Amino acid sequence: MLTKDKAQSIFARVLKFSSADETELLISGGRSALTRFANNAITQNVAEENYTLSVRVNVNGRTARATTNKFDDESIRRVVEAATNLAKVQAPDPDLLPMADASAFDGKGPAPARNFFETSTMGPQERADAVEKIVQVAHKQKLTTAGIYSTSESVDAILNSSGLVAYYTQTSAECSITMLAPDSSGWQKANSPDARNFDPVQLAEIAAQKAKASAGPQDLAPGKYTVILEPAAVLDLLGFIFWDWGGQAILDERSFLNNRVGTKLFGENISISDDVYHPLQSGAPFDGEGVRRQRVLLVEKGVVSNLVYARGTAEKVRKSEFADKVGPVRATGHGFPIPNEIGEMPMNIVLYSGVAGKSRTVDEMIGGTDEGILVTRLWYIREVDPYEKILTGMTRDGTFLVKDGQIRGGIRNFRFNQSMVALLNNVLEMGEPVRASGEESFDMVVPAMKIRDFNFTEVTKF
Amino acid sequence: MKQIAGWALDVCHANGVQYAEIRIVDDRQRALSTKNGKVGYVSDSESLGAGIRVLANGAWGFAATEDLTREGVEITAGRALEIARSSARVKQEDVRLAPEKAYVDEWASPCRIDPFSTSVEENIHLLLKIDAELRIVQGITLAETNLNFRRYEQWFYNTDGSDIHQTKTTVGAGYAAYAFSGSEIMKRSYPNSFGGQWQDKGYELIEELKLVENARRIAEEAVALHKADQCPAGNFDIILDSSQLGLQIHESIGHPIELDRVLGMEANFAGMSFLTIDKLRKLKYGSEIVNVVADATEAHGPGLGTFKYDDEGVPAQCTPVINNGLFTGYLSSRETAHTIGLDRSGGTMRADGWNRIPMIRMTNISILPGAKPLTLDQLIASTDYGIFFQTNRSWSIDDKRYNFQFGTEIGWEIKAGKLGRMLKNPSYSGITTEFWNSMDAICSRDEWTLWGTPNCGKGQPQQVMGTGHGASPARFKRVKVGTAYKA
Known part of the structure; x- marks a missing residue:
């Protein structure tokens, strides 16, 4: 080494x-x-x-x-x-x-x-x-x-x-x-x-166990359902919003947070930090310029509270028309190696589990669901609309019907088209955050989530 | 290089392996970009190393190193051997390689103007000129351009006696204009989205693309999209431009025909395929006019999937994939050929660098143009009502490659044979075989372009590979449009 x-x-x-x-x-x-x-x-x-x-x-x-x-x-x-x-x-x-x-x-x-x-x-x-x-x-x-x-x-x-x-x-x-x-x-x-x-x-x-329990998948019509997303599915979706969380994205006017920093964009139960020092996180404690990474509260009770900044971006934003529209502006140690076009982004995400003491296990979420879908994993997620952050993708490898508080077998996989802004306003319950790993985004510390009105638009053949 | 290879292969011979190969790769790249009138990224990179693949005890081992000293290479060969023997502990059957001759050869992709001979000043000047053209249009909030060169030189040796030296030169360029207003971000790209057009050519590609000449139109379209109507939802006839059809081929034909995927080797990550072996020469994949080939030969053109030998030393071939609508062929390797009754690999094993193992990858997967003369204008003129989709914006397909959804940057309504109003946020979706069976017209050779997709991801650790896709605009009947934006 x-x-x-x-x-x-x-x-x-x-x-x-x-x-x-x-x-x-x-x-x-x-x-x-x-x-x-x-x-x-x-x-x-x-x-x-x-x-x-x-x-x-x-x-x-x-x-x-x-x-x-x-x-x-x-x-x-x-x-x-x-x-x-x-x-x-x-x-x-x-x-x-x-x-x-x-x-x-x-x-x-x-x-x-x-x-x-x-x-x-x-x-x-x-x-x-x-x-x-x-x-x-x-x-x-x-x-x-x-x-x-x-x-x-x-x-x-x-x-x-x-x-x-x-x-x-x-x-x-x-x-x-x-x-x-x-x-x-x-x-x-x-x-x-x-x-x-x-x-x-x-x-x-x-x-x-998931493979066996989802055998003989049923056909379910697409539509809006209550979903229970396991942590890997949560992180694979949320990963797409953090590319927009840097000052450079605001300067470039390519961020869904343009005109939205300081507003209550998500539900009261959503608080998110970037914290490389969290015991379940990984990665170097410095950024691409060697600047120490700071803990940054990105969302506090639904309000977009802070962006992250490389040194140079912080200087540019302070001098720009956006200076008084984006909250505190300071170098936070999130820059990519220079030169680059993206600027910075938070990559050590920790999403807290809503209201203290009210976290639910996935089994408890299932137990409290009259009708819904349990999702193990998502696949091939792509952005459809950059400002409403509509994402499309598929469920995969363990998608189940939940009825009357119980899993009622596997169902054929769905395609979804879902706004992340809407999703983070529709979170009903959360579990304890865990270190999760998916395939569409970087590893995060996130909980399982129960979400209402998740928009499934088509069903595939398996 | 031959001496380095000898050190590795001697270790393998001495240990009685069934087969071994070494690829030594010298990879040089230049990347330049601009953003809103300023240079965004300027970098040169080089990477030299060797990957050694060994078949021992019926199982594979692979190790790679940047240390090309005798000691470094011999240790790495020993490590590959140790790994192969570990692999052999968990196997169902021995790996069987289809026989292949030994080749001693040298090849370079055609390149008229060496891109690395052009000055960085000249490169930046071009990009800033495009940038100025984009930003002269009022309403453009972000302009991005990029220019990329690569020279990939590989020396391949194996225990069969092959000694193959290949050099590929690749050039890519493109730009995008963004317009943010209200609650919408609109974008137009040229010549294609996500990095533009890429081919295995010299700098002459840049001269052919007419980048500056198209910049203002592209920027004007990005701004105009804010005033355009939302694309209607329903079942309509649609026409795809050739770049979007290229991506449609990539996702709904190119990936499903990868034999490793069919056999379950990608089940954990990239997924499997609906195209099970029982469907070979039986499935009606598309309509009578759908003819698709996997063609890695130089005769097909300067695609990112063109080479003379693949990365296990098998000569480039042209495999008919769909013939008059009938599914006829997979992408195969020496290891997988026997599973479909072939006595020889189709020659599609490729690695994205010296430190990665070769795997079955797309070469140039192209739809052949229509035999009868048909221009895009004539195709539109023969359409009563439909939507014309241009330039990909989003793409997604399930892990067996049935259900897909694509969005494009811009759409146009076709009414009574004429292009009408501009449409924003167009999207369409469907099931692979239903879609290809609905194709009722395809333009002829004059409208055919060999597109480059530089960013195809597959494998663990993930490899990013360039693939080629030739296509001319085509029409599909009664396709589902607009689902992506239905609330």
């Missing part, structure tokens, strides 16, 4: 070749391995180690970046030269800030420890052991399984000529399991920095 000392020695070599006003080195990469299985057998089994060195230079008010994965002196010289040449041909950018200095990440704040020896040392034999046990569950239930078990150890480091040194390493383990029956399927997924935080066999058993 590339250590902090090694990162500093590489940066010293970068500086040796740079004549720019300012120079930044971003290192990312690590070791990763993934065992993939299907039809009750391992079908792919891969491992890699790779690091990229990405150099940014500021030259007379211009900036540019060049990237390589080669560490020899000649490659480092060339990447510095390429970044410098790309910078020099541009017009000066009056909005370009000097690079963040050492105070942006001084090491005094919280430093969540997320590198676990048991995860970083897991090898192909141990992953095969886990897959073998998952396959045993499938055999026992007379099902067919497919999925992945992966582990990684990654590094993010940012160093610059203003003295900033930010380094973070963490591990990650992930297991995703599909169980297939002749006309139904079930799915479960978990992800954590520590592989000991989930049990692949337990995930397999839940997925198998």
Whole structure:
């Protein structure tokens, strides 16, 4: 693994070749391995180690970046030269800030420890052991399984000529399991920095139970239904709104929050934070410029209260027509590496469970539902309307009819067209937030939700 | 490179593997963009490394490294071997590879003007010129442009004796104009949405696209959409422009014919396919005039799915997928060929870099143009009432590829053979085979464009691949329109 000392020695070599006003080195990469299985057998089994060195230079008010994965002196010289040449041909950018200095990440704040020896040392034999046990569950239930078990150890480091040194390493383990029956399927997924935080066999058993319980799916007419979304389905939907949550999206007038910051856009029971320090979260405590990430309250009791900002965006918004329309404006440590077009976004979402003491388990939500649909997972979600945030997509791998407080079997999968603004006004109940992992968005800490009037528009053939 | 490959293959030979291959890839990219009159993104990147795939004890192992020293390569080959032996612990049957000859060859995609020989100043000047044209139109609140170059050089060696060196040059460019007003954000893109047009060509593509010449019209349409009527809902005849038909092919033909998906290998992530093996040469996929090929050969054109050999050393081929409406062929690999009775792979294994394993991917999945001369104007003229859909805005399809829904940036009402009022928020939906069986007309070769989709995601870890889709505008009867916006 590339250590902090090694990162500093590489940066010293970068500086040796740079004549720019300012120079930044971003290192990312690590070791990763993934065992993939299907039809009750391992079908792919891969491992890699790779690091990229990405150099940014500021030259007379211009900036540019060049990237390589080669560490020899000649490659480092060339990447510095390429970044410098790309910078020099541009017009000066009056909005370009000097690079963040050492105070942006001084090491005094919280430093969540997320590198676990048991995860970083897991090898192909141990992953095969886990897959073998998952396959045993499938055999026992007379099902067919497919999925992945992966582990990684990654590094993010940012160093610059203003003295900033930010380094973070963490591990990650992930297991995703599909169980297939002749006309139904079930799915479960978990992800954590520590592989000991989930049990692949337990995930397999839940997925198998869903596959069996949804066999012989019934036809139900599309329409508006009360739905109970499991946490993975919640995060896959909500992920689409946070791309709009940065100051740059407001400046570009591409955000559904334009003209809406400070308003009560969602229901009273919706409060959302971005918090990389939450015990169930993951990721580096600094952003793409090396600025320490701050906890930011994004929604408070339905009111859009704060946006997130990179350093440069905060400056631009303060000088813009939007300055007094978007609440507090300050660099929050959510920027992407510069240069970029998006600016920033919150990616450590924590959605609180409504009114304290009133959270419900999924079973309790089912028990209190006269008629509704239980959704395990969503798929192929895309934005239909950017301002009302209408999303379309499909249910998948475990969609059930709930009637008179009980699950009454599987149903054929639905297509939905649903506004996220409307959805977050229609949340009836929530569970305790958990670390959830889907396929359409980044991992979040979110609860299961019971929602009224969810708009299913079509039904497919399975 | 041959020496590096030798280090890896020697380790594999010494350990008695059934098969091994090494791909060494040198990947260079340049990306430029502008936003509202300023340079948005300027970057160069390069990545060099090797991926080693080993078949041992009847199972696969793969390991990749950036360390191309003898020690680094030998360790990586050993790791691939160890992984293969671990895989063999959980198997149902041994992997069977269809035989393939050894090839020693060299190939480069045709490229008249090396894009990396053009200056960054020239590139930025072009993008800023387009940007100015877009923003001169009152009401445009955001203008974005992009220009991308890639040179992907690969050396392939395997234990069968193949030694193949291929170089692909790719160019992509496009732009979008946004107009925010009231409670709507309208957008128009050119030549296509989500990054524009991409082909395996040199900088000559940029000259062909007439980017500046179309900018003002595109911006004016984005603003005009605010005053346009909402697209009506109902069952109507629809005409898709060639770029939207290209994406329709990608989602509702290209993905369903991937044999790994059919066999359940993608069940956990990308999904499966309704196109089970019993449907081969039996299913009426589309109407009589639907003819689709999977063609990776250079003769098909400069598509993102064009190559001379795939990433397991199989020569590029043209596979008939739909012939006069009948389903006739899948995308296959050396491992899967036998499952459909083939004695040879269809040559569609592709990896998106040195650190990823090859998997079955689309090549150029194209619908053949109509045999009789038919222009778009003539097609519209022969339509009593319908909706003309232009430029994709949203796309979604279920995990077995039956039910789809697409939205486009703009629509036009067709009345009595003439294009009428502009329509905003057009969308249509349907079931794959019902839709393709409703196609009753397709324009001829003059209207046919080979579109590039640079961002097709598949696999775990996910790989992003470029695919090609040739299409000319076509008409479909009685399609469901407008469901996406029904409250």
